[in-house]
Amino acid sequence: MLPLTLDRADPRPLGLQLADQVRRLVVAGTLAPGDRLPSTRRLAADLGVARSVAEQAWDQLRAEGWIEGRQGSGTWVTGGAGPAAAAVPRRPAPTTATPLVHLDAGTPWIDGRHAAAWRRAWRELSSATPPRGYDDPRGLPELRVLLAERLGRTRGLAVDPEDVVVTAGTTAGLRHLLAVLPRDPVAIEDPGYRAAVLTVAETGRAVLDLPALEPVTDLTAACAAYVTPAHQHPLGRVMPAEHRLTLLATARRDGAVVVEDDYDSEFRYDVAPVPALASLEPDLVAYLGTASKSVSPSLRLGWLVAPPHLRPALDEHRRITHDAPAWPVQRAYRALLRDGYVDAVVRSARRTYAERAPRVVAALSPYAELAGPVAGMYSTWLLPHDRALRARQDAEDAGFRVTLLADHCRSADLSGLVVGFGGPTDEQLDAGLAVLARSLAG
Ligand SMILES: Cc1ncc(COP(=O)(O)O)c(C=O)c1O
Helix, strand or coil, X not given: CCCCCCCCCCCCCHHHHHHHHHHHHHHCCCCCCCCEECCHHHHHHHHCCCHHHHHHHHHHHHHHCCEEEECCCEEEECCCCCCCCCCCCCCCCCCCCCCCEECCCCCCCCCCCHHHHHHHHHHHHHCCCCCCCCCCCCCCHHHHHHHHHHHHHHHCCCCCHHHEEEECCHHHHHHHHHHHCCCCCEXXXXXXXXXXXXXXXCCCCCEEEEECCCCCCCCCCCCEEEECXXXXXXXXXXXXXXXXXXXXXXXXXXXXXXXXXXXXXXXXXXXXXXXXXHHCCCCCEEEEXXXXXXXXXXXXXXXXXXXXXXXXXXXXXXXXXXXXXXXXXXXXXHXXXXXXXXXXXXXXXXXXXXXXXXXHHHHHCCCCEECCCCECXXXXXXXXXXXXXXXXXXHHHCCEECEEHHHHCCCCCCCEEEEECCCCCHHHHHHHHHHHHHHHHC
């Protein structure tokens, strides 16, 4: 019997409800071409409705071309050879294969207190009601106060809460900036952050390649330079002090804005976090921060501190577009910040990464060259492209996903692997590293 139910409270005629449900069964693959359908008499009896209801459904579906056949010869789903073709293959059942374990650069380790902290945050939220209108276009004021305080304390940024704009993550912040910057090309590190490249290209701007490890000495053609000074993505290097000064001097001379993507700078475990570039020249630097690396990328929450000359246009853009993260997310993050959870999770993640990073280095350094100091939750390894490809395939065959360095390159001629160690469990990490080491040793 077909899984059909009729809802007498539904204002649509029963025949049309029935037709709708059968249509959905065909679209979902539950009914395949050639499948035989019951006669209108049987169908009406099964469903306890008048036969005219079943006839209306079959007439409708026949008129739309979903079913064929006539009184006496039976009715079947269009596309097969008729009732005899009952063995037409069905859409394959969804597989239950184990998903790949991602050893990626983007998934953070999560503290065991996570669930309790979230429960508290949601409980608090459950007794609050959303603001009635469009609230402050920059985001929840109480959250901006806490973000400004934390940026001062952890990143050396002296910011007023009024200057912080809450975003739905790094690329959302970049999109806001692109909306108010001149429509000139944007220079991005190469290799560099692919999401930034795509976000810039989607605005119709050209992307200029900034060799990631070299000083930036020319931005005459660009309205902005997108950089990851605290932890070059994906090569891992900290931008040397003299390169920072050169970049700022170049941006000032050429009238460009420096966009600082400060994605995982808190996760230094050898030295204290390197202060943000924006703390040196706030007038030149647009600072992008994110909750993705400390709390969760699925939250879609970040913050932007723009240079003063862009702020009025940015506020106006947000006022018109209302393009802010959802209020419950902002409220919940405010509770997490206020209760010290974000500080606690950063501290414990730092300890975990400090313990895991040497394990990754011990496993892979006999076979590959480390591209930069290990910080954050991933390390990048230089290898000939064919060996990197083979290792990636061997890892995938064994259930692990790693990224090719070449996928982050545009004109840079670099190859190797980017190996993340935040997301997996300890056992998964060790197993993944063993697979990679075996492949690279072979
Ligand atoms: C270089 C870089 N910046 C930023 C992010 C975070 O982006 P978002 O805040 O949009 O989650 C990532 C995540 O992997 C990243 O690799």
